[in-house]
Amino acid sequence: MMRPNSVSVLPSHAAPQFKDKPLGGSGSPRSPGALFGRLTLRRAILATGGLLFVYIVLSTAFGPGVGKDGAGYPVVKHKERNPYDEIPNPIPDSSGHQAGAEEVVPIEQYRPHQVPPVQIEPADVMNKAVVEDIPNEGSDPEADQERVAGSGSGTGGAGLMVDDEGNVAPGTEPNEELESEEDKVVAATHLARKASGVSYAQMLSSTRRERDYAIALIIREANLAVRSTDVYSVTNKNQTAPSNDIHDYLSLSKYYWPNKSRPNGLPYRRIDGHVNPEIETVRDYRLLRTMIREVHMMGMAYHFTGRKEYADKCAMRLKEWFLDEATYMNPNINYGSLRKGEKLGARTGVLDMFTIFRVFDALHYLKQEPSWPKDLVPRLQEWFTRYVKWLETSTLAKVERKGNNNHGTYFDVQIIAIYLFLGRVEDARDIARQALHVRIDQQVTAKGEQPEELERKTSWYYSVFNLQALMTLARWGDDLGVDMWFYEGPQGQSIKKAVDFMLPYALADGVGWPVENLKGFDMTDYLKCLQIAWHIYGDDKYLHAIDKLEPKVQRDMDEGKIKTISTFMCDMSTLLEATTRGGQGLIWHWCLT
Numbered sequence: 001m002m003r004p005n006s007v008s009v010l011p012s013h014a015a016p017q018f019k020d021k022p023l024g025g026s027g028s029p030r031s032p033g034a035l036f037g038r039l040t041l042r043r044a045i046l047a048t049g050g051l052l053f054v055y056i057v058l059s060t061a062f063g064p065g066v067g068k069d070g071a072g073y074p075v076v077k078h079k080e081r082n083p084y085d086e087i088p089n090p091i092p093d094s095s096g097h098q099a100g101a102e103e104v105v106p107i108e109q110y111r112p113h114q115v116p117p118v119q120i121e122p123a124d125v126m127n128k129a130v131v132e133d134i135p136n137e138g139s140d141p142e143a144d145q146e147r148v149a150g151s152g153s154g155t156g157g158a159g160l161m162v163d164d165e166g167n168v169a170p171g172t173e174p175n176e177e178l179e180s181e182e183d184k185v186v187a188a189t190h191l192a193r194k195a196s197g198v199s200y201a202q203m204l205s206s207t208r209r210e211r212d213y214a215i216a217l218i219i220r221e222a223n224l225a226v227r228s229t230d231v232y233s234v235t236n237k238n239q240t241a242p243s244n245d246i247h248d249y250l251s252l253s254k255y256y257w258p259n260k261s262r263p264n265g266l267p268y269r270r271i272d273g274h275v276n277p278e279i280e281t282v283r284d285y286r287l288l289r290t291m292i293r294e295v296h297m298m299g300m301a302y303h304f305t306g307r308k309e310y311a312d313k314c315a316m317r318l319k320e321w322f323l324d325e326a327t328y329m330n331p332n333i334n335y336g337s338l339r340k341g342e343k344l345g346a347r348t349g350v351l352d353m354f355t356i357f358r359v360f361d362a363l364h365y366l367k368q369e370p371s372w373p374k375d376l377v378p379r380l381q382e383w384f385t386r387y388v389k390w391l392e393t394s395t396l397a398k399v400e401r402k403g404n405n406n407h408g409t410y411f412d413v414q415i416i417a418i419y420l421f422l423g424r425v426e427d428a429r430d431i432a433r434q435a436l437h438v439r440i441d442q443q444v445t446a447k448g449e450q451p452e453e454l455e456r457k458t459s460w461y462y463s464v465f466n467l468q469a470l471m472t473l474a475r476w477g478d479d480l481g482v483d484m485w486f487y488e489g490p491q492g493q494s495i496k497k498a499v500d501f502m503l504p505y506a507l508a509d510g511v512g513w514p515v516e517n518l519k520g521f522d523m524t525d526y527l528k529c530l531q532i533a534w535h536i537y538g539d540d541k542y543l544h545a546i547d548k549l550e551p552k553v554q555r556d557m558d559e560g561k562i563k564t565i566s567t568f569m570c571d572m573s574t575l576l577e578a579t580t581r582g583g584q585g586l587i588w589h590w591c592l593t
């Protein structure tokens, strides 16, 4: 099922990785007993899968304009936090947003968690046949298994068409030898619906509310972005890079501080884990990330509302940052993460650009606006053709690529996204293939530790950060015919092991974490990793962990400690894609940044 208004960036032979795997499976075929012995919660989720599928299909089929014009979505007060800062910065966001100027409806009203689902008798609303074709309601998994396996009871079973009298429709008689995985899932879904005690209407109702909440959050961000009148440009700064060219991107190294034993403090020295607030005196980094984030949010808001103002502002921002005569950025990061006293930036500065895939994602939607400037994407492609040349050839970028920690992984994330934007699919595929060995084999141990990240002072943060990069790569691997999700290195290194290694510590609030860790155990991003892990690997332990950790993250959001967007869209699209390879992964990326 191709999303009707998505645009494929990939050739049609891109391999559907999950086709040959059991649905939601772990790579090995699952016995019916294992399948049906799973928990009710999982069944409920399976059941909602179908609903979400219908939901996504409907919402994408109508495309921009769904939900009327979006005018009904509330704008809500929130506290600022740039979710893409690696570590929350002590300096307040200087991007010019005035939070709080325009609240309308408390977001709580859109929180499905807090609004009890409507109470409707299942019999009133559900298709009778759906209820009744599962005979002998019961919660005994063994019994369920027997019935569903079609063990000759003649009363129906997996995927059968059964009429009100219990007669099996012609041509759908049980076939004991050839019961497909799909039959089992269909049967499990029916059983799960019954077992969960949640009616279809209740599910619809809460899905709708969760969706409204998610879109409200996006539109709130997008509206702030539309109203922002700051200039986002590298030419804003009042000091230039050592090149003296105002169009050269410049950012200061965040963990470098003046050496107090020297009269001018130069050269700066490293204090890992401690961010030097002086980085805020050069705003190129913050403006770049703000531009990318806002274009992404407005691109999504455009997708959901069809409002031209979002597309117009995106076009303006992209021209401003990359192309306009007065404000463009040169296509290089020669002066990223500059340590004062040095002539060239550090290789680590290359990381500054990694979220650029969000812009490319947004362009898929924005290009559909009739008034979208037709020359803009080609001109951006020209810019990125020059920039990717720099990524491929400059010494800084070459050293960054060799980085054995998150820097190397995010180099891959960045360059794959750009290759895909430029249509260089084979180059993207090469990166994905190499990542199996260069990233997973080398960065994850047999036990799932990420040793390079454990060495950092903020070891929890960086372990999650690198995991997100690995998962982002794995998502592209899906499209490129490279299965990173289920890949195991020679010692059994894998993405799943990296998730699993962190899991007990996450559940214990970090207690027992084996290495030093400054700045606590924030669960926001790890929770996203768990959501993805659940959808990909289908292991109930992730679901239990989500159940435990999500309320904490929600509480932090409510108290304004963190700002994030709902990952509901990400859940829907991951669920869809992890099992049926349905979309292009564009919404999916929300999980990962």
Ligand SMILES: *[C@@H]1O[C@H](CO)[C@@H](O)[C@H](O)[C@H]1NC(C)=O
Binding pocket: 259, 260, 261, 262, 269, 270
């Ligand atoms: C700071 O400067 C002093 C004096 O030049 C030098 O001895 C010391 O190594 C420097 N510290 C670092 C961490 O570079």
Ligand SMILES: *[C@@H]1O[C@H](CO)[C@@H](O)[C@H](O)[C@H]1NC(C)=O
Binding pocket: 238, 280, 281, 282, 283
């Ligand atoms: C340069 O910019 C920084 C940050 O925007 C600002 O704090 C500082 O006052 C400016 N300096 C001058 C000389 O304008």
